[in-house]
Amino acid sequence: MKPIREFFSGLKSLxxxxxxxxxxxxxxTITLQYPHESLKxxxxxxxxxxxxxxxxxxxxxxxxxxxxxxxxxxxCIMLEGAKMEGEKKKSVTKYVLDFTKCSLCGxxxxxxxxxxxxxxxxxxxxxxxxxxxxxxxxxxxxxESRSDGFPPWPKPPAPGVADNKAAPASARSGPPSATxxxxxxxxxRPATEKPEEKPS
Amino acid sequence: xxLPEPFRLAAxxxxxxxxxxxxxxxxxxxxxxxxxxxxxxxxxTEAGPAGLLQPIADALKLMSKQLIxxxxxxxxxxxxxxxxxxxxxxxxxxxxxxxxxxxxxDVNFGLLLVFALGSxxxxxxxxAAWSSRNKYAIIAAARVVSQxxxxxxxxxxxxxxVILSSGTLNxxxxxxxxxxxxxxxxAFKVWVNPLAPFTFLIFFTCMLAETNRAPxxxxxxxxxxxxGAYTEYSSMGFGVFFMAEYANILLGCAIGTVLFLGGWQxxxxxxxxxxxxxxxxxxxxxxxxxxxxxxxRTQFYGLLNLxxxxxxxxxxxxxxxxxxxxxxx
Numbered sequence: 001m002k003p004i005r006e007f008f009s010g011l012k013s014l015x016x017x018x019x020x021x022x023x024x025x026x027x028x029t030i031t032l033q034y035p036h037e038s039l040k041x042x043x044x045x046x047x048x049x050x051x052x053x054x055x056x057x058x059x060x061x062x063x064x065x066x067x068x069x070x071x072x073x074x075x076c077i078m079l080e081g082a083k084m085e086g087e088k089k090k091s092v093t094k095y096v097l098d099f100t101k102c103s104l105c106g107x108x109x110x111x112x113x114x115x116x117x118x119x120x121x122x123x124x125x126x127x128x129x130x131x132x133x134x135x136x137x138x139x140x141x142x143x144e145s146r147s148d149g150f151p152p153w154p155k156p157p158a159p160g161v162a163d164n165k166a167a168p169a170s171a172r173s174g175p176p177s178a179t180x181x182x183x184x185x186x187x188x189r190p191a192t193e194k195p196e197e198k199p200s
Numbered sequence: 201x202x203l204p205e206p207f208r209l210a211a212x213x214x215x216x217x218x219x220x221x222x223x224x225x226x227x228x229x230x231x232x233x234x235x236x237x238x239x240x241x242x243x244x245t246e247a248g249p250a251g252l253l254q255p256i257a258d259a260l261k262l263m264s265k266q267l268i269x270x271x272x273x274x275x276x277x278x279x280x281x282x283x284x285x286x287x288x289x290x291x292x293x294x295x296x297x298x299x300x301x302x303x304x305x306d307v308n309f310g311l312l313l314v315f316a317l318g319s320x321x322x323x324x325x326x327x328a329a330w331s332s333r334n335k336y337a338i339i340a341a342a343r344v345v346s347q348x349x350x351x352x353x354x355x356x357x358x359x360x361x362v363i364l365s366s367g368t369l370n371x372x373x374x375x376x377x378x379x380x381x382x383x384x385x386x387a388f389k390v391w392v393n394p395l396a397p398f399t400f401l402i403f404f405t406c407m408l409a410e411t412n413r414a415p416x417x418x419x420x421x422x423x424x425x426x427x428g429a430y431t432e433y434s435s436m437g438f439g440v441f442f443m444a445e446y447a448n449i450l451l452g453c454a455i456g457t458v459l460f461l462g463g464w465q466x467x468x469x470x471x472x473x474x475x476x477x478x479x480x481x482x483x484x485x486x487x488x489x490x491x492x493x494x495x496x497r498t499q500f501y502g503l504l505n506l507x508x509x510x511x512x513x514x515x516x517x518x519x520x521x522x523x524x525x526x527x528x529x
């Protein structure tokens with residue numbers, strides 16, 4: 001009797017299996033046609049960093065305190081700031097992330113005193129050349145603000161006379177302390193440290 | 201439809217050639233699409249609308265490649281095998297009644313012709329494997345032969361039960377006897393043969409094994425034997441084997457439809473015609489794809505056990521039972 005019972009239970013299991021696959025057949029597909037469409041990353045996805053926008057003016061919140069630059073273990077952040085005309089606070093004028101070196105550790109986001117940088121949702125990050133990995137975060141935000149209809153941002157005073165010039169350690173020529181003045185986070189710089197040539 | 205004989209012949213030759221060719225090509229499209237849907241993917245979508253140009257692209261790619269005949273192979277047999285493998289499907293469809301009138305060759309020995317020519321498929325795969333001079337191909341050849349011997353027996357036994365009850369080898373006549381509602385189909389005629397549904401299941405299982413389809417694709421078994429019998433084939437040589445697989449499935453499903461599912465008879469007893477035949481045949485083809493993407497490949501001894509320990513005894517029993525029923529009733 002046992003082999004016959006086994007035969008029928010085996011036969012039944014075949015039909016059950018076919019039923020399961022048929023049910024899957026009529027369900028909608030779940031494929032994402034990747035190059036044509038891509039997934040939206042969740043809010044807490046930790047992509048490369050990006051500058052946070054001031055929701056009213058569309059300008060970056062960052063005031064170029066350079067703490068993130070110092071916190072970066074692999075020297076991949078390069079930023080410059082300047083005082084805009086008629087403003088007390090400095091604001092960032094250039095923010096470049098060298099993504100070839102970035103390990104997405106998040107130390108910069110952690111250290112930022114006013115949450116001026118955050119993780120982006122970017123993950124399509126394949127490039128054809130090394131230069132393309134120098135992500136111009138400032139320009140990206142500027143373009144984004146412009147396309148969102150914010151007024152054009154004030155231009156920095158003049159090239160070469162920026163308030164605070166900072167470059168990654170690897171790009172520095174002199175001793176590090178000479179080119180990167182230390183600054184208290186969150187407070188405007190004392191006037192004494194400003195360069196001689198003031199913006200007209 | 202009373203064309204003069206030479207024109208009728210030419211029309212049917214052309215018709216069957218294009219029917220087999222188009223079906224083989226587009227079953228190659230159905231397979232990945234079915235596979236995709238069973239795994240909740242869309243399948244090929246890039247070549248043409250819904251990937252419909254995919255078989256043409258595949259064929260062009262295969263034709264643009266070199267047909268390599270490796271040194272040391274038996275060149276004649278190596279080249280003959282792909283030609284032979286298409287024969288059963290091409291000739292077999294000549295006797296298949298698509299509708300009452302639409303049959304190329306309405307002969308009294310139709311069923312015999314199909315099964316006699318059907319064995320050429322096995323010989324072709326065996327020749328291909330043998331002439332390749334490749335260890336994987338040789339293993340595949342051994343498997344193909346033992347598998348096909350094992351499954352030819354139960355298949356013919358269940359076909360004999362059908363022949364016993366219908367008393368003819370003429371396929372059109374067999375279909376005509378299944379007239380009426382669907383319970384008159386041979387697969388459901390339990391008052392003639394109480395095990396009728398089982399005979400159909402046995403036939404279908406054997407058909408899968410004869411056409412070397414999953415879960416019985418021992419001849420190809422890509423995870424064990426590279427490409428089995430087709431390891432050394434390139435270009436259109438491989439393409440022909442690939443198409444022949446689908447052409448033979450088509451033939452197997454056509455025979456299954458004719459013998460067990462009432463051929464061109466409609467399930468409700470009226471409006472019979474070729475459309476019903478095609479619907480049933482393509483349903484069987486779909487089932488073949490469905491089975492492939494449901495069950496994993498059996499092991500070889502499992503395959504032989506299934507045939508010798510289950511299918512052959514059961515089909516012998518159904519044969520005895522149906523002949524006893526014929527005598528008693």
